[in-house]
Amino acid sequence: MAVAAKKKGKRTVVLNMGPQHPATHGVLRVILELDGEIIVNAEPDIGYLHTGIEKLSEFHNYTQNITHYPRMDYLAPMNNELAYCLAVEKLIGLEVPKRARYIRVLMSELTRLNSHLIWLGTHALDIGAMTVFLYCFRERERILDMYEAIGGQRMMTTYFRIGGLAADIPDGFREMVTSFADDFPARLAEYEGLLTKNPIWLKRTQGIGKISAEEAVEFGLSGPVARASGVHWDIRKDTPYSSYEDFDFNAVFGTEGDVYERYLVRIEEMRQSLRIVRQAVDNMPDGDYSARDGKYVPPTRDRINASMEEVIHHFKIWTEGIKPPAGEAYAAVESGKGELGFYIVSDGSARAVRVKVRPPSFVNLSSLAKLCKGHLIADVVAIIGSLDIVLGEIDR
Amino acid sequence: MDVQTIVTKLSERFPDGVVETSTANAEATVVVKRDALKDVLAFVKTDAELDCDFFSFVTAVDHHPKVPRFEAVYEVYSIRLKHRIRIKTRITEEDARVPSVVGVYRGANWHEREAYDLFGIVFEGHPDLRRIVLPTNWDGHPLRKEYSAQGEIVWNLGKNVLPDYDREAEETTI
Amino acid sequence: MGVVDALGQNVIVTTVDKMVRWARSNSIWPLGFGLACCAIEMMSAGASRFDIARFGSEVFRSSPRQADLLIVPGRLSWKMAPIMRRLWDQMPEPKWCISMGACASCGGVFSTYSIVQGVDCVVPVDIYVPGCPPRPEALLDGLIKLQEKIRNPKADISPKHRLGIAPRIKV
Numbered sequence: 001m002a003v004a005a006k007k008k009g010k011r012t013v014v015l016n017m018g019p020q021h022p023a024t025h026g027v028l029r030v031i032l033e034l035d036g037e038i039i040v041n042a043e044p045d046i047g048y049l050h051t052g053i054e055k056l057s058e059f060h061n062y063t064q065n066i067t068h069y070p071r072m073d074y075l076a077p078m079n080n081e082l083a084y085c086l087a088v089e090k091l092i093g094l095e096v097p098k099r100a101r102y103i104r105v106l107m108s109e110l111t112r113l114n115s116h117l118i119w120l121g122t123h124a125l126d127i128g129a130m131t132v133f134l135y136c137f138r139e140r141e142r143i144l145d146m147y148e149a150i151g152g153q154r155m156m157t158t159y160f161r162i163g164g165l166a167a168d169i170p171d172g173f174r175e176m177v178t179s180f181a182d183d184f185p186a187r188l189a190e191y192e193g194l195l196t197k198n199p200i201w202l203k204r205t206q207g208i209g210k211i212s213a214e215e216a217v218e219f220g221l222s223g224p225v226a227r228a229s230g231v232h233w234d235i236r237k238d239t240p241y242s243s244y245e246d247f248d249f250n251a252v253f254g255t256e257g258d259v260y261e262r263y264l265v266r267i268e269e270m271r272q273s274l275r276i277v278r279q280a281v282d283n284m285p286d287g288d289y290s291a292r293d294g295k296y297v298p299p300t301r302d303r304i305n306a307s308m309e310e311v312i313h314h315f316k317i318w319t320e321g322i323k324p325p326a327g328e329a330y331a332a333v334e335s336g337k338g339e340l341g342f343y344i345v346s347d348g349s350a351r352a353v354r355v356k357v358r359p360p361s362f363v364n365l366s367s368l369a370k371l372c373k374g375h376l377i378a379d380v381v382a383i384i385g386s387l388d389i390v391l392g393e394i395d396r
Numbered sequence: 397m398d399v400q401t402i403v404t405k406l407s408e409r410f411p412d413g414v415v416e417t418s419t420a421n422a423e424a425t426v427v428v429k430r431d432a433l434k435d436v437l438a439f440v441k442t443d444a445e446l447d448c449d450f451f452s453f454v455t456a457v458d459h460h461p462k463v464p465r466f467e468a469v470y471e472v473y474s475i476r477l478k479h480r481i482r483i484k485t486r487i488t489e490e491d492a493r494v495p496s497v498v499g500v501y502r503g504a505n506w507h508e509r510e511a512y513d514l515f516g517i518v519f520e521g522h523p524d525l526r527r528i529v530l531p532t533n534w535d536g537h538p539l540r541k542e543y544s545a546q547g548e549i550v551w552n553l554g555k556n557v558l559p560d561y562d563r564e565a566e567e568t569t570i
Numbered sequence: 571m572g573v574v575d576a577l578g579q580n581v582i583v584t585t586v587d588k589m590v591r592w593a594r595s596n597s598i599w600p601l602g603f604g605l606a607c608c609a610i611e612m613m614s615a616g617a618s619r620f621d622i623a624r625f626g627s628e629v630f631r632s633s634p635r636q637a638d639l640l641i642v643p644g645r646l647s648w649k650m651a652p653i654m655r656r657l658w659d660q661m662p663e664p665k666w667c668i669s670m671g672a673c674a675s676c677g678g679v680f681s682t683y684s685i686v687q688g689v690d691c692v693v694p695v696d697i698y699v700p701g702c703p704p705r706p707e708a709l710l711d712g713l714i715k716l717q718e719k720i721r722n723p724k725a726d727i728s729p730k731h732r733l734g735i736a737p738r739i740k741v
Contacts, residue, residue: 019653022602022632028611047529049606052525052545052682054514055538059545067679090421097416118610137617144614156702202579208607217475220451233450233475267584316563318714329421330471330482332452343471356469366506392606395529395647530684531649538683547683557651558693559659 012040015377017376023381024127026391030380031367042372042380044365049395057355060089061321062162065355069292070156072357073393076115078107079335080393081160084355086241087331087342090160091324092296099287100164101243104279106177107150107159108242108333109273115336115388116270120191123263123385127204132191133256139187142180149173162322163297164290177281181274188270196264205260209371212257219367223338223360225387228265231256235334246283249275259386266388280379296322321350337361337388359393397445399424403446406481410436415486425482430494433470433485437500440472440481448472448481451501456510456515460541463549464488466517470497470504487517496522514539582733588721592719594638594664595626595720598713600631601637603657606644609673615706622706636659639716641709645673646686658693666720667696668712672702696722 017030024030027048033041053072057065070077071083082104089096096104121136144154149170159166195201196278210222213230226233234251236244241320252268254261291297294313303310326348332341338360345354364387397405402424403417413432418425428436435495440448452471464486475482486496496519497504508519509528516537519525527534536543600622604612611669615622616630617697634657646654669689672678675698677687686692696719698714 019650020601020603020634020657022630027605047531048647048653049645050529050647050649051645051680052538052684052686053680055543056680057680071607071679074610093421134618138619141614141617141619154705155610156569199729218447218502220501222450231475238475238478288474327420328423328425330423330480339452341452341471341476343453343455343469353459354455354457356453356455356457358471360509363503363507366503478714543683545682555646557655559656561659 003344009391011035017380023347023384025122025384025389026067028365028391028394030384032372032377032380034377039372039375039377039380044368044371046362046365046391046394049391051392051396052358053396058352061350062323063317063338063350065352066158067156069357070158071392072295072359072396073115073335073337073340073361073390074155075118075390076111076336077156078111078160079115079333079340081158082108083331083333083335083340083342084241084344085160086330086333087344088324090329090331091327092162092293092322093325093342093345093387094163094291094293094296096242096291097288098163098243098285100289100291102280103165103169104160104242104288105244106246106277109276109280110143110177112273112336113270113277114140116266116273117143119266119336119385119388120263121228123382123388124195124287124383126381127201129195129198132194135187135191138381139184139317142183146173146176146180147177161290161297163293164297166290168289177277181281188267192267196267202260204378204382205263205386206258208259208375208379209386210256210258211367211371215370216257216367219370220363221338222363223334224252224262224265224386225270225337225338225364227252228254228261230255235332237287237338239332241331241333247279249273249279250276259382262386262388291360295376296324317382322341323348323350332358335360337390337393338364339381340343340393357393359396361387361389361391363393365389365394397477399479402479402481403447405437406440410437423480423482425484427484427486430485430487432497433468433483434497434500436483437472437497440483441500445477446474446479446481447477448474448479450475451507452480452504454497454504454511456517456539457516458510458515458541466492466515468494468511468517472501492517494518494522495520497527498522513537516540533560571575591721591723595624597628598666598716598720599629599631599637600627600639600641600703601634601657601661601714602632603640603654604643605646605650606673608643608674608701611703611706612641612643612670612709615709620673620706620710621708622713624711625717627713634658635662639663640641640665640667641670642667642674642689642693642695643670643703645678645680646689646692647684648686649684651686651692654689655692665718666696667693668697668698668709668716670701670709670712671704672700675700 013034015032019027020031029045031043053068069080073080117136117140121133124132151159216226216229237251249272252265254265298317299310324346328345330343334337341358343356347353398545399419406426407414412428413428415425436479450473454470466487468485470483513527669675674689697712697716701708
C-alpha cells in the first residue's frame with residue numbers, strides 16, 4: 001500500500017512496507033521515507049504480534065511458564081527455554097548434573113543450526129535464490145525429526161525443565177545426531193557453492209547495511225550482527241553457561257559489518273555449532289538427566305513409591321508449584337540472534353512478580369534506520385534479512 | 397571485577413546516591429536515588445575499571461501493593477571486562493517519572509518506550525516517547541498489577557477492527 | 571459457489587458448475603500471510619517434504635487480489651486484526667479461510683488482553699485446524715477437507731460463521 005504525500009516541503013514519498021509482506025519475516029511494518037528510490041528514513045512499527053507473554057507469566061507458576069517461551073522466538077525454541085531455566089535455577093541456586101548440561105548444549109546447538117538454516121533460507125529467498133530455501137528446509141526437517149524424537153513435538157518441545165530435562169535422550173538418538181553431523185558439512189558446502197561467490201549475491205549484499213563496531217555497541221546490538229562488525233563478544237566464550245567451557249570451538253568474528261559479512265559469520269557459526277554437536281555426542285557423560293532436589297524438581301515414580309517425603313514433595317509441587325526464594329536473577333544465553341536474557345523477580349511465592357525477556361531482535365531492529373539510510377528500496381529486504389529478526393520475540 | 401568490588405566502588409563514589417546494595421546470586425545490584433540515576437549510569441559507562449559500554453535493557457517492576465510501587469531496572473554489561481551491573485531506582489505511583497538515559501546509552505531508546513507503554517512510567521527527556529507494542533489508541537498500561545491478564549475493556553467491536561472504506565475513499569488524495 | 575451463484579439454480583448449469591467447482595478446489599492459491607509459529611509449519615508444508623503444491627497450491631501469492639485462500643497461521647493480535655480484515659476484504663470472491671492452529675481458532679494458550687480469541691471474530695472461517703503448531707500433514711488434511719467442501723457445498727452442514735464478533739466477557 002503506497003500513499004504519496006508532500007512532506008513538509010521536502011520531496012519525499014512515504015511508502016508503507018506493511019505488516020503483510022513476503023519479505024518482512026513476520027508482521028513487521030516499516031515506514032519508509034523515500035527520495036526517489038533512496039531511503040531517507042526507515043522506521044519500524046512493531047507490536048502486531050504482541051501477546052502479553054510477560055503478563056501471562058505472572059499468572060502461571062514457574063513450570064507452566066516454560067510453555068510460553070518457545071513460542072516467542074519460534075525459530076529457535078529451545079534457546080528460550082534454556083535462558084528461562086538458567087534464570088530460575090540461578091534464583092534457586094540449583095545445580096544441574098553434567099549429563100543434563102551436555103544434552104542442553106547439544107540441543108542448543110542443534111537449535112542454533114535450526115535458526116540459522118531458516119535465516120539462510122528466507123534471506124536467500126528474499127534476495128531471489130529460491131533453491132536455497134528448499135534445501136535449507138530439507139536439512140531442517142532432519143533437525144525437527146530429532147526434536148520429535150526427544151520431545152515429542154516438532155517445534156515447541158518444552159524439553160528443558162527447571163533442574164535439567166524432562167526426560168533422558170531416547171535410544172538411537174545419538175546415531176541420529178551423528179548421521180546428521182556426517183551429512184551436514186557437504187550440504188553446507190552446497191549452499192556456499194550457490195551463494196558465496198555468486199556475483200549476483202555479492203552485488204546485492206556487499207557494502208549494504210554497514211555498521212561499525214562502536215555504533216553496534218552503542219545501539220546495543222548483539223549476536224552475529226555485532227560480531228560481523230568486529231565486536232568481540234560471544235556469551236558462550238566470555239561468560240560460559242551450562243558447561244560451554246568444556247567445548248572446543250571458535251567464536252566467529254568479522255570486520256566489514258555489512259550484509260555479506262553477516263552471512264559469512266553465520267555460515268561459519270553453523271560449522272562451529274556442528275563441531276560442538278559432535279563433541280557433545282562423543283563426550284556425553286553418564287549420569288542423571290535432572291537434579292533431584294525434591295522441593296523444586298518433581299520426583300520420579302520409583303522415588304514416590306519408596307519414600308513418604310517424596311510423596312509430599314510431589315504433592316506440593318503439583319498443587320502449589322515450586323517456590324523459589326525471594327530475590328531476582330538475570331541469565332543470558334547466546335541465542336542464534338544475540339543476547340537473549342531473562343530477568344526474573346520472585347517474592348517467594350509460586351508465581352513470579354516479573355519475568356522480563358530481553359529479546360535480541362528487539363534491539364537489533366532498532367538500528368534499522370541507521371542501516372538503511374542511503375540505500376535503495378531493494379536493499380531494505382536484504383538488510384532486514386541479515387538482521388535475522390523474529391517478530392514473536394520482538395513483540396512478545 | 398568481582399561483584400563485591402563493583403558494589404563497594406559505586407557506594408564509595410556516590411555515597412548519597414546509592415541507597416542499597418546487594419550481591420545476591422553473584423550479581424552486582426545497586427539501588428540508587430532517582431536524581432543520581434543519570435550520573436551513576438554515566439559513571440559506569442566512562443570509568444575505566446567498570447567500562448560498561450553495552451546496554452542490556454531497562455524495564456520496570458510493579459510491586460503493588462508495596463510502596464514505592466515501581467522499580468526501574470537498568471542492566472549494563474562490559475564487553476571488555478565481562479561483568480554485569482544492575483542499577484535500580486524506586487519510584488512511587490503518583491510520581492511515576494524517571495529521567496531518560498538515552499543521552500548516555502543510545503540503546504535505551506526502544507526499551508524506555510516499551511516500559512512507558514506497558515507501565516505508564518514517563519521517561520523525561522526521551523526524544524520520542526510513544527507506545528511501541530500496543531496500538532496508539534490503547535487505554536491503560538497492561539503490565540500494572542491491577543490490569544487483568546484477559547484485558548479490562550472490549551477494544552474490538554467494529555470501530556477498531558472493521559476498516560471504514562467510505563471514509564478512507566473520501567480522505568485519500570493521490 | 572460456482573456458476574450457480576451467477577446464473578441461478580438451473581439444470582442446464584449443473585455439470586458446468588461441477589466442473590468449475592472441481593477446478594477451483596484443485597487450484598487453491600493461498601495468500602502469503604504468516605503471523606507466528608504456525609507460519610513456519612506452513613512454510614514447511616510448502617517445502618519439499620510435505621509439498622503443498624501437489625494439492626494445487628502451487629504458489630503462495632503475495633497480493634490478496636490474486637489469492638483464493640487466507641490461511642491464518644498464528645496468534646492474531648488486536649493491532650493486526652484490522653489489517654487482516656482489510657486483506658480479507660481485498661481478496662476477490664470466491665475465497666475461503668483456514669484458521670490454522672490453536673491461537674487462530676480460539677486464542678490458544680494465550681488468553682490475554684491483546685490476542686483475538688479466535689479469528690472468527692474478524693473473518694468468517696471455513697476450516698479450523700487444531701494443533702500448536704499443527705503438523706504440516708494436519709494443515710494438508712485441513713486443505714483436503716476444504717477441497718471436499720468446495721466440491722460439495724451442500725454437504726457442508728456446519729453453519730457458515732459470518733463475522734461473529736464475540737463480546738469479551740470481563741473476567
